[in-house]
Amino acid sequence: xxxxxxxxxxxxxxxxxxxxxxxxxxxxxxxxxxxxxxxxxxxxxxxxxxxxxxxxxxxxxxxxxxxxxxxxxxxxxxxxxxxxxxxxxxxxxxxxxxxxxxxxxxxxxxxxxxxxxxxxxxxxxxxxxxxxxxxxxxxxxxxxxxxxxxxxxxxxxxxxxxxxxxxxxxxxxxxxxxxxxxxxxxxxxxxxxxxxxxxxxxxxxxxxxxxxxxxxxxxxxxxxxxxxxxxxxxxxxxxxxxxxxxxxxxxxxxxxxxxxxxxxxxxxxxxxxxxxxxxxxxxxxxxxxxxxxxxxxxxxxxxxxxxxxxxxxxxxxxxxxxxxxxxxxxxxxxxxxxxxxxxxxxxxxxxxxxxxxxxxxxxxxxxxxxxxxxxxxxxxxxxxxxxxxxxxxxxxxxxxxxxxxxxxxxxxxxxxxxxxxxxxxxxxxxxxxxxxxxxxxxxxxxxxxxxxxxxxxxxxxxxxxxx
Amino acid sequence: xxxxxxxxxxxxxxxxxxxxxxxxxxxxxxxxxxxxxxxxxxxxxxxxxxxxxxxxxxxxxxxxxxxxxxxxxxxxxxxxxxxxxxxxxxxxxxxxxxxxxxxxxxxxxxxxxxxxxxxxxxxxxxxxxxxxxxxxxxxxxxxxxxxxxxxxxxxxx
Numbered sequence: 001x002x003x004x005x006x007x008x009x010x011x012x013x014x015x016x017x018x019x020x021x022x023x024x025x026x027x028x029x030x031x032x033x034x035x036x037x038x039x040x041x042x043x044x045x046x047x048x049x050x051x052x053x054x055x056x057x058x059x060x061x062x063x064x065x066x067x068x069x070x071x072x073x074x075x076x077x078x079x080x081x082x083x084x085x086x087x088x089x090x091x092x093x094x095x096x097x098x099x100x101x102x103x104x105x106x107x108x109x110x111x112x113x114x115x116x117x118x119x120x121x122x123x124x125x126x127x128x129x130x131x132x133x134x135x136x137x138x139x140x141x142x143x144x145x146x147x148x149x150x151x152x153x154x155x156x157x158x159x160x161x162x163x164x165x166x167x168x169x170x171x172x173x174x175x176x177x178x179x180x181x182x183x184x185x186x187x188x189x190x191x192x193x194x195x196x197x198x199x200x201x202x203x204x205x206x207x208x209x210x211x212x213x214x215x216x217x218x219x220x221x222x223x224x225x226x227x228x229x230x231x232x233x234x235x236x237x238x239x240x241x242x243x244x245x246x247x248x249x250x251x252x253x254x255x256x257x258x259x260x261x262x263x264x265x266x267x268x269x270x271x272x273x274x275x276x277x278x279x280x281x282x283x284x285x286x287x288x289x290x291x292x293x294x295x296x297x298x299x300x301x302x303x304x305x306x307x308x309x310x311x312x313x314x315x316x317x318x319x320x321x322x323x324x325x326x327x328x329x330x331x332x333x334x335x336x337x338x339x340x341x342x343x344x345x346x347x348x349x350x351x352x353x354x355x356x357x358x359x360x361x362x363x364x365x366x367x368x369x370x371x372x373x374x375x376x377x378x379x380x381x382x383x384x385x386x387x388x389x390x391x392x393x394x395x396x397x398x399x400x401x402x403x404x405x406x407x408x409x410x411x412x413x414x415x416x417x418x419x420x421x422x423x424x425x426x427x428x429x430x431x432x433x434x435x436x437x438x439x440x441x442x443x444x445x446x447x448x449x450x451x452x453x454x455x456x457x458x459x460x461x462x463x464x465x466x467x
Numbered sequence: 468x469x470x471x472x473x474x475x476x477x478x479x480x481x482x483x484x485x486x487x488x489x490x491x492x493x494x495x496x497x498x499x500x501x502x503x504x505x506x507x508x509x510x511x512x513x514x515x516x517x518x519x520x521x522x523x524x525x526x527x528x529x530x531x532x533x534x535x536x537x538x539x540x541x542x543x544x545x546x547x548x549x550x551x552x553x554x555x556x557x558x559x560x561x562x563x564x565x566x567x568x569x570x571x572x573x574x575x576x577x578x579x580x581x582x583x584x585x586x587x588x589x590x591x592x593x594x595x596x597x598x599x600x601x602x603x604x605x606x607x608x609x610x611x612x613x614x615x616x617x618x619x620x621x622x623x624x
Contacts, residue, residue, distance in 0.1 A: 012498070015494070015498060018494045019494075021490070022491055022494060025483075025487045029483055029487050032479075032480060032483050033480065036476050036477075036479075036480045039472075039473070040473060076498065077491050077498075080491060081491055200591070319478070319481060320477065320481075322474070322476065322477035323476075323477070325473070347480070347481060347484070348481075350481050350484075351481055351484055354485055354487075354488050357488050358488060358491075361488075361491055361492070364495075374602070374603035374604065375603050376602045
């Protein structure tokens with residue numbers, strides 16, 4: 001390996017200037033999208049473009065200043081990509097608002113403000129991600145409590161058949177979105193301590209190293225939790241996300257493909273169980289296999305959403321209808337679960353691919369951070385957070401494009417939805433914190449380099465006798 | 468508004484979207500290849516041919532080689548001039564250890580300025596400095612015992 005490729009061989013540059021440049025470009029994506037929506041729908045520049053654009057620009061520049069102060073070595077690409085996606089999401093939600101006379105975009109902008117404030121707070125308060133390792137079991141416990149909250153009789157709320165909401169006064173909230181961040185921290189903290197036992201003990205069957213029976217405990221517990229989410233909250237997407245996340249982290253921590261086989265078969269068993277036991281899972285499957293038989297007069301019409309989404313994307317074609325020239329209001333829940341279909345319709349394959357590449361960049365930067373990171377906990381947290389994004393985007397976009405059965409999850413940063421937006425901003429803050437630590441030049445560990453003989457004596461005292 | 472204007476706006480917006488994506492990718496690219504090597508005496512010295520470096524004269528008491536002090540290969544050594552040194556069971560290792568508990572590419576010893584670091588390369592059994600399993604590059608000085616499998620290494624003058 002060359003000296004340049006080694007960890008200590010080079011110092012990462014700060015690249016804050018490059019970040020600012022990309023952030024300004026991302027503002028063109030956000031505010032330009034807003035203006036394009038105005039042109040397309042109302043044939044004029046939207047009257048509130050100054051106020052809206054100013055607010056968005058202030059938020060984005062605010063994040064940049066926070067990063068400059070608190071995380072000067074952090075990754076330069078992550079924040080601009082997020083800002084572009086968020087700006088694009090706002091523009092698309094605004095476009096749907098104009099078609100349906102709602103006011104979701106303003107609410108989403110308010111949630112984005114809260115998200116950015118929490119992002120700043122996370123970076124300001126959390127100066128070293130390794131502190132989080134102390135809260136391994138606390139965050140695991142809180143995550144479980146948050147997942148159970150919607151089941152409570154008064155707090156919990158059934159919306160569209162899924163019981164994943166809690167409502168306190170006028171504020172609705174999806175605790176599962178926060179739980180996923182806490183679960184990443186809990187898994188990473190647990191695995192960094194126990195990975196040796198999980199990786200080394202076990203027996204060999206055919207060509208696979210199967211783990212020991214007693215080590216199966218955590219994975220079985222996780223399997224039961226995901227099944228519980230599926231059974232009691234009827235939330236297919238979240239259960240898939242949690243289980244997949246745990247499996248990936250287990251594999252990354254132990255480097256044992258045996259876990260993937262065990263987990264994969266558990267997943268299949270769970271999916272089969274869900275299919276045989278629950279009507280709504282069976283229904284999702286049958287809509288996925290043949291949506292047309294669930295569309296139109298004389299049917300149950302439950303496939304309308306996915307069929308309209310595919311009509312929209314097909315009509316959009318290569319370069320889309322242009323903002324304002326499609327008919328995205330035909331898709332129900334176009335602003336949350338199906339926002340990707342609206343992008344496919346109005347921006348076409350070209351725009352949809354740009355969005356997917358943006359998500360790819362987020363995941364790549366997360367995994368890159370994990371590679372560069374110097375401590376095991378940080379590596380696992382960064383991998384886990386990147387993996388949350390990858391899984392979530394795959395599940396949502398796969399569902400919308402009918403690659404896999406539809407499951408309800410939000411598209412990160414694009415979809416309308418406060419809990420998801422806020423949680424994702426915190427995830428980005430954590431990733432930036434870890435990448436700041438990882439890219440910082442190696443600090444000076446040693447004592448006094450002028451006294452090597454003295455240092456030798458000191459180490460002699462703690463020298464281990466060969467055991 | 469005329470059809471052509473809307474068409475142009477549509478194209479312009481897609482162009483902005485892709486210009487953004489491509490600039491982000493080009494920043495990543497320059498981040499990958501454009502990293503700055505610190506203008507540090509140690510590095511400049513190591514880049515120079517070995518003969519010159521020997522003449523340049525080392526500070527008194529600086530380590531010159533790594534010695535296997537205990538284990539199956541006790542007595543083997545490797546000069547630090549050839550740093551970074553790879554330690555493991557593989558054939559490309561600078562110190563090749565016949566130890567079942569050592570991974571193929573187990574650890575690396577490298578310098579940053581005047582200091583020497585040992586870094587675990589994701590080995591199965593880990594690298595220990597003193598009694599502690601290291602998770603990140605750790606400074607070692609003369610006489611610090613680095614345990615790799617059943618083998619113990621030390622920096623020597």
